[in-house]
Amino acid sequence: MRGHYRVLRSPAFVCALYGLLALISTHPLWRHLTTAVPSNIGDPLLNTWILAWDGHALLTDPVHLFDANIFFPLKATLAYSEHLLGTALPTLPILLISGEPVLAYNVAFLTSFMLSGFGLYLLALRYTGNRLAAFLAGLAFAFAPYRLSLMAHLPLLTVQWLPLALLYLDTFMSTTDRNQVFWKNLVSDPLSRRSLALFVFFFTLQAATSWHLAVFTAFIVTLYALGNWFTRRAAFSWPILAGLGAAALVGALVMAPLLLPYLKVLPELHNTRPWDTIVAFAATPTDYLAACPANLFWGQLTAPFRTRMGFVEEHTLFPGLLASALTAFSLMFFGKKGALRPAQDEAGPSTLRLGSGQALLRTGPSTQLRTGGAGSVVGIFWVILILSVSLTFGPFLHLKGWGIAIPMPYHLLTGLVPALSLMRVPPRWMMVGLFAMSLLLGFSLTSILGWARRKGWSAQMVYGLALLLGLGLLSEGYAAPIPLAQVGDTAQLPEVYRWLTRDGDDYAILEMPFYSAPQPEYPETRRLYASTVHWKQLVNGYSGHTPSRQPELAQRLAGFPDQEAIAALQELGAQKVRYLIVHSLEQGFDRDSWEADGRWRLARSLTLRPVYESGGDFAYEVNPYGQALVTAPETVTDPFWRERLPHPVEADFAGLTSLLAYEVLEREDGSLSLVLYWHCLERMENNYTVFVHLLDAERNIVAQGDSPPVQGQYPTTTWAVGEMVRDEHPLMGPPEAMARGVRFAVGWYSTQEGRLGVVTDLEATDHVDLPR
Numbered sequence: 001m002r003g004h005y006r007v008l009r010s011p012a013f014v015c016a017l018y019g020l021l022a023l024i025s026t027h028p029l030w031r032h033l034t035t036a037v038p039s040n041i042g043d044p045l046l047n048t049w050i051l052a053w054d055g056h057a058l059l060t061d062p063v064h065l066f067d068a069n070i071f072f073p074l075k076a077t078l079a080y081s082e083h084l085l086g087t088a089l090p091t092l093p094i095l096l097i098s099g100e101p102v103l104a105y106n107v108a109f110l111t112s113f114m115l116s117g118f119g120l121y122l123l124a125l126r127y128t129g130n131r132l133a134a135f136l137a138g139l140a141f142a143f144a145p146y147r148l149s150l151m152a153h154l155p156l157l158t159v160q161w162l163p164l165a166l167l168y169l170d171t172f173m174s175t176t177d178r179n180q181v182f183w184k185n186l187v188s189d190p191l192s193r194r195s196l197a198l199f200v201f202f203f204t205l206q207a208a209t210s211w212h213l214a215v216f217t218a219f220i221v222t223l224y225a226l227g228n229w230f231t232r233r234a235a236f237s238w239p240i241l242a243g244l245g246a247a248a249l250v251g252a253l254v255m256a257p258l259l260l261p262y263l264k265v266l267p268e269l270h271n272t273r274p275w276d277t278i279v280a281f282a283a284t285p286t287d288y289l290a291a292c293p294a295n296l297f298w299g300q301l302t303a304p305f306r307t308r309m310g311f312v313e314e315h316t317l318f319p320g321l322l323a324s325a326l327t328a329f330s331l332m333f334f335g336k337k338g339a340l341r342p343a344q345d346e347a348g349p350s351t352l353r354l355g356s357g358q359a360l361l362r363t364g365p366s367t368q369l370r371t372g373g374a375g376s377v378v379g380i381f382w383v384i385l386i387l388s389v390s391l392t393f394g395p396f397l398h399l400k401g402w403g404i405a406i407p408m409p410y411h412l413l414t415g416l417v418p419a420l421s422l423m424r425v426p427p428r429w430m431m432v433g434l435f436a437m438s439l440l441l442g443f444s445l446t447s448i449l450g451w452a453r454r455k456g457w458s459a460q461m462v463y464g465l466a467l468l469l470g471l472g473l474l475s476e477g478y479a480a481p482i483p484l485a486q487v488g489d490t491a492q493l494p495e496v497y498r499w500l501t502r503d504g505d506d507y508a509i510l511e512m513p514f515y516s517a518p519q520p521e522y523p524e525t526r527r528l529y530a531s532t533v534h535w536k537q538l539v540n541g542y543s544g545h546t547p548s549r550q551p552e553l554a555q556r557l558a559g560f561p562d563q564e565a566i567a568a569l570q571e572l573g574a575q576k577v578r579y580l581i582v583h584s585l586e587q588g589f590d591r592d593s594w595e596a597d598g599r600w601r602l603a604r605s606l607t608l609r610p611v612y613e614s615g616g617d618f619a620y621e622v623n624p625y626g627q628a629l630v631t632a633p634e635t636v637t638d639p640f641w642r643e644r645l646p647h648p649v650e651a652d653f654a655g656l657t658s659l660l661a662y663e664v665l666e667r668e669d670g671s672l673s674l675v676l677y678w679h680c681l682e683r684m685e686n687n688y689t690v691f692v693h694l695l696d697a698e699r700n701i702v703a704q705g706d707s708p709p710v711q712g713q714y715p716t717t718t719w720a721v722g723e724m725v726r727d728e729h730p731l732m733g734p735p736e737a738m739a740r741g742v743r744f745a746v747g748w749y750s751t752q753e754g755r756l757g758v759v760t761d762l763e764a765t766d767h768v769d770l771p772r
Contacts, residue, residue: 054088070541086209115160117142137442155210227380282394573624703733
């Protein structure tokens with residue numbers, strides 16, 4: 001029995017229990033791990049792509065990690081959003097084994113709840129020595145209403161390394177001998193040395209997870225260290241300062257390569273994130289009464305507080321009624337030595353070990369708390385809580401009913417560190433507040449459970465009370481079944497993306513429809529996700545920042561496939577954009593107009609050469625030379641297009657049109673097409689038909705492809721004088737017969753005039769012979 005109790009107290013069991021609760025709280029995500037993402041396709045798919053890109057770049061070209069494959073040809077485009085490297089590294093094995101970016105994302109999403117709860121459990125256990133209270137504190141942190149309202153924001157959810165960073169910081173400060181020189185202390189005290197190293201490791205790992213959490217972690221660590229300076233002066237010393245300075249230096253050196261790309265794009269980010277944006281996103285007091293709509297218990301009850309002008313999902317700051325009450329109860333510790341007295345059988349150390357069995361940390365009440373200093377730590381976290389809440393209000397706290405705007409610390413903080421103004425959503429500081437609340441709640445629960453034991457409650461009654469409190473905390477943030485966005489696994493992506501992988505060439509593509517601000521941009525995340533199959537460069541993109549080039553290009557492409565759009569595509573072709581992909585079945589795309597006119601405009605264009613069609617998706621090679629590919633082949637220098645130069649011809653058909661060139665397309669499926677390049681010389685009053693005969697060596701017709709120009713979609717009566725037309729004719733005939741064909745006979749005819757005469761440099765006849 002005692003062995004079973006030891007198992008239940010083990011860190012592995014506690015961590016697994018948080019994992020089980022994560023699966024329950026995010027139901028039914030566990031059933032769709034490879035095919036769906038939580039919430040919507042916006043930021044979740046963006047972050048899915050970022051995790052996959054990080055892994056791809058680290059394994060293939062780590063030097064160019066930040067030159068991501070979006071917004072081509074712009075550089076350092078990963079710096080337009082969070083790099084998520086601290087999350088990408090732990091999930092890389094999952095991505096490599098499964099090949100499914102959505103699975104890697106969902107594992108990161110689920111483990112953020114599990115590890116955040118477990119990390120705070122260990123930290124609270126160190127402060128309080130009470131496992132039940134520590135577990136409930138971890139529960140409050142991992143499954144708070146605010147966290148579950150951030151389901152679409154993985155960079156804010158992956159805060160699991162923060163509690164461990166603070167845990168090892170506290171261990172280092174409490175074990176370092178203040179009378180010894182710093183370096184001698186590290187040499188003589190393995191616990192101090194190990195604690196400092198692990199503090200640096202977890203701090204850096206958290207900072208590498210996202211810049212938001214890097215700022216939040218630095219904020220908490222700084223205030224915690226300063227708080228210890230003022231409240232535990234006897235335990236704070238120059239050796240500790242030297243250790244923290246060394247830790248800061250190591251962290252800065254590790255993070256510098258990740259920071260430099262952001263400094264390069266900093267002016268551009270500043271221009272697109274004015275002060276007005278921060279003010280617009282700032283919280284108001286009533287936002288703390290607003291839970292997310294999906295919240296099972298509080299969603300409907302708090303609906304009136306979500307109706308104010310400018311309210312968005314990031315304003316759902318409701319911390320929970322029970323959690324708030326328990327946090328407020330921690331005020332009783334101020335100035336009271338010995339107020340925290342856990343029951344004897346709940347106190348005591350818990351050892352977390354490495355795989356080799358070496359003790360990683362022996363947790364239990366810290367030195368300060370064992371000597372009755374709980375009030376000082378509670379005071380530190382109350383300061384952190386108050387400051388973080390004040391920062392959610394942005395530069396001013398607006399009391400609209402009174403017409404008052406109270407200046408907030410946000411002004412001071414961004415004045416000291418101007419780059420912090422790039423954090424355009426002040427309510428995200430609530431994550432810091434939630435961290436402080438959860439620890440304060442742990443102190444309150446320790447006191448409550450200890451009081452119950454001292455009053456003679458049986459162990460069963462104490463556990464029953466803890467169970468009720470745990471259910472209360474869990475229910476306040478419960479939102480299952482959570483909304484899911486179905487995106488499919490990589491095998492379910494359109495076939496056109498696998499077609500792009502047929503060669504290893506390095507080139508860019510553009511996909512239509514093209515989405516950019518001020519219109520909703522989130523559909524572009526599907527392009528990012530699909531790019532994990534082929535990793536070609538994308539002109540498309542979606543990120544935390546939209547470069548100015550994107551809306552300008554969107555405006556030029558708005559009339560696609562008009563001449564302005566085709567001219568823009570030709571310019572992109574000169575920048576190594578090789579393919580245009582058109583998704584004609586995509587929601588919002590005018591499929592009827594495309595089938596009636598759009599696709600045939602592209603078919604006759606010399607700028608776009610159709611090369612693929614499947615499932616409503618069309619692929620076109622983008623010709624950067626336009627008509628010069630036919631009229632001035634000597635100017636074509638790109639090796640890719642030199643291989644595709646059409647064969648020149650000089651044939652004049654009755655002074656109405658001339659044939660300038662042709663090319664033969666023999667595809668892998670055995671189909672055969674003849675592409676003709678016409679030049680309109682005079683306006684034609686009749687509608688003519690092109691005859692194309694494939695002849696064998698004896699001049700027998702083995703296949704043919706007669707039709708009006710552009711498969712009947714561009715009558716000659718609509719041709720403009722001087723216009724050049726690309727005209728593709730698929731040939732029909734038995735495959736074995738077509739294999740015997742050696743030349744084509746091409747000409748024009750109409751029901752009114754019969755065949756048109758043709759003049760070549762060799763003879764005058766009614767057709768022209770073209771070698772195969």
